[in-house]
Amino acid sequence: MNLYEENLHKTMKYGGIAILAHIPIFFAMAKFFSTEMSIAILGPVLLFLGQFIISKIIKNIRLTSILMGFSTIALSGIMIHLGKGMIEWHFHIFVTIGILCLMANPLVIVAAALTAAVHHVGFYFFLPESLFNYKAGLEIVAIHATFVVVEAIACTYLAYKFKKVLDLQGQINDEISPLVLSVDVASRESRQSCSGLLSLSNQNASAVTEISSTSEEISQMVRTTKDQLNKALVSMKETSDSVAKSSEAILKGETFLASLNKIKKNMEELQVSSSQQLQSVVESVNFISEKTSIITDIVFQTKLLSFNASVEAARAGEHGKGFAVVAEEIGNLASNSGVASEGINEIVDKSKGQLTSSVGSITENLESFQSQLDEAFNSWAEISNTLKSSFDIVEKSSKNQESFLSEISTAANEQSAGVNELTASLNNIQSSSNDALLKIKELEEVVTNLESYSNRLTGISEKIAA
Numbered sequence: 001m002n003l004y005e006e007n008l009h010k011t012m013k014y015g016g017i018a019i020l021a022h023i024p025i026f027f028a029m030a031k032f033f034s035t036e037m038s039i040a041i042l043g044p045v046l047l048f049l050g051q052f053i054i055s056k057i058i059k060n061i062r063l064t065s066i067l068m069g070f071s072t073i074a075l076s077g078i079m080i081h082l083g084k085g086m087i088e089w090h091f092h093i094f095v096t097i098g099i100l101c102l103m104a105n106p107l108v109i110v111a112a113a114l115t116a117a118v119h120h121v122g123f124y125f126f127l128p129e130s131l132f133n134y135k136a137g138l139e140i141v142a143i144h145a146t147f148v149v150v151e152a153i154a155c156t157y158l159a160y161k162f163k164k165v166l167d168l169q170g171q172i173n174d175e176i177s178p179l180v181l182s183v184d185v186a187s188r189e190s191r192q193s194c195s196g197l198l199s200l201s202n203q204n205a206s207a208v209t210e211i212s213s214t215s216e217e218i219s220q221m222v223r224t225t226k227d228q229l230n231k232a233l234v235s236m237k238e239t240s241d242s243v244a245k246s247s248e249a250i251l252k253g254e255t256f257l258a259s260l261n262k263i264k265k266n267m268e269e270l271q272v273s274s275s276q277q278l279q280s281v282v283e284s285v286n287f288i289s290e291k292t293s294i295i296t297d298i299v300f301q302t303k304l305l306s307f308n309a310s311v312e313a314a315r316a317g318e319h320g321k322g323f324a325v326v327a328e329e330i331g332n333l334a335s336n337s338g339v340a341s342e343g344i345n346e347i348v349d350k351s352k353g354q355l356t357s358s359v360g361s362i363t364e365n366l367e368s369f370q371s372q373l374d375e376a377f378n379s380w381a382e383i384s385n386t387l388k389s390s391f392d393i394v395e396k397s398s399k400n401q402e403s404f405l406s407e408i409s410t411a412a413n414e415q416s417a418g419v420n421e422l423t424a425s426l427n428n429i430q431s432s433s434n435d436a437l438l439k440i441k442e443l444e445e446v447v448t449n450l451e452s453y454s455n456r457l458t459g460i461s462e463k464i465a466a
Contacts, residue, residue, distance in 0.1 A: 003170030004104060004163060008061045011103045012051075015068050019048045022075055029082040036082075043078040047071045065103050069111030072096045077119045085133040090144065097148070097155050104163035106156045113152035120144055184458055190447040198440050209430065219416065219423065226409065226416060268370065286352070292344050295337065303338065306331030 001009075026040035051071050055064040076092040083089040093116050100108050123131040124141050132140065310331070313324030 002167075003173055004166045005061050007166050008065050008103055008105070012055070012061070012065060012068060015072065016048055016051060019044050019051070019071065019075060022079070026078065026082055029079070033082060033084050035084065039078060040082055044075065047074055062105065062107075065105050066107050066111045068103065069100055069108040070115045072100060073112045073115035073119065076116070077123070081130045085129060085131050087132070093148065094151055097151055101155045101158045101162060104159050104166050106159045106163070109152055109156045109159050113148055116148050117145060120148075181458075184451070184455070188451065191444065191451060195444070198444060216423065219420065223416065226413065230409065296342075296345065298337070300338070302330060302333070303335070 022044045023041060026044060027037070029035070030037045030040035048071075051064070051067060054067055055061075058064055073093060073096060076089075076096050079092050080086075080089045097109060097112050097116075100112050120131060120141050124136075124138070128136075306328070309326070310324060310328065
């Protein structure tokens with residue numbers, strides 16, 4: 001049901017009430033003017049019931065509203081009749097036609113005007129005393145008709161315009177009310193969204209500030225790490241140089257080890273040569289000892305010969321004295337030779353013992369020295385191999401670490417550049433966030449104004465609907 005039909009229903013309802021409200025008025029008029037009491041009571045009741053029954057049968061508010069034009073003018077005719085045609089009661093027709101404009105149906109005005117015309121013409125010819133309380137000519141009827149026609153034309157135009165207004169009002173109510181409601185809802189949601197965006201923008205601004213601060217700290221940490229890496233690279237370079245020098249020292253140690261090996265070989269040759277020479281000396285001493293034994297045998301034979309010569313000289317007597325002297329001298333020589341031979345034997349035996357002891361001691365010392373030299377050589381060789389292997393590993397690890405540190409330093413440089421770019425981006429974001437915050441505040445003001453306008457439109461829409 002549109003606004004126009006709602007208006008018809010409302011005016012029809014009030015019109016029915018107005019018809020029934022005339023009963024006490026008509027009762028008073030019938031009693032005052034001594035006219036028909038039955039008409040005063042049954043007239044409005046029949047008109048109301050007729051209007052009610054026909055509206056239920058037809059169920060078309062536009063058609064039943066036309067009937068209301070007839071019923072109200074008929075009610076005016078009853079009033080004029082009960083008032084015995086006094087001219088003052090004719091004003092009821094003009095007032096009724098004016099009020100019927102509220103129905104905004106031009107056909108209602110036309111029906112009312114035709115009813116008034118039929119009433120005046122019919123009553124003028126068939127019941128003139130019920131129409132005028134004085135003798136009136138046809139020209140009076142024509143004057144009344146002229147006023148009714150003029151009023152009917154004006155009221156028809158007003159009803160038509162009022163219908164247009166109601167249609168427009170209905171259209172406004174149908175189209176603008178939802179729009180106003182949508183604007184109101186949109187303004188509220190926009191305001192909530194603006195508040196949320198404002199809050200989020202504040203949070204984002206705070207977050208960007210914190211991130212910017214954290215980025216600066218990270219940048220400082222990256223710079224510190226970069227400095228530490230540079231120091232580590234310098235230290236690693238020094239370590240690499242030290243490893244290189246240590247490698248050179250190991251090479252020198254290997255040269256020294258080769259020299260020791262050469263000394264070892266010379267010692268072995270010296271040991272062999274010394275052993276051979278000492279063995280030759282031992283053989284010579286043994287040879288002397290053998291020759292000394294021969295001398296001892298000669299001394300023994302000489303003594304034996306001297307003893308025999310003495311015995312033979314004693315037997316020869318006087319003739320053997322010279323031979324006895326020779327024998328005695330030979331004996332003395334043999335004794336001296338024996339003594340010398342015994343001294344030589346003692347010296348040879350003593351020298352032989354000392355030589356044997358010296359040879360054993362020298363051999364033992366040479367063997368001990370050679371054993372110690374071999375042990376030292378083996379230990380140094382083992383240490384040299386271990387150091388060489390360790391320094392090879394350290395050198396390789398040092399080179400790998402230097403390479404890794406170089407890559408880390410490069411990555412740190414890239415990270416530092418990235419952090420600087422991030423800081424610049426965050427600064428741009430912060431600047432954009434501040435601009436967006438200002439725009440959101442401006443938008444919030446616009447939404448607030450929009451909400452105010454929406455409230456005003458809602459009030460206007462409610463007034464239009466009323």
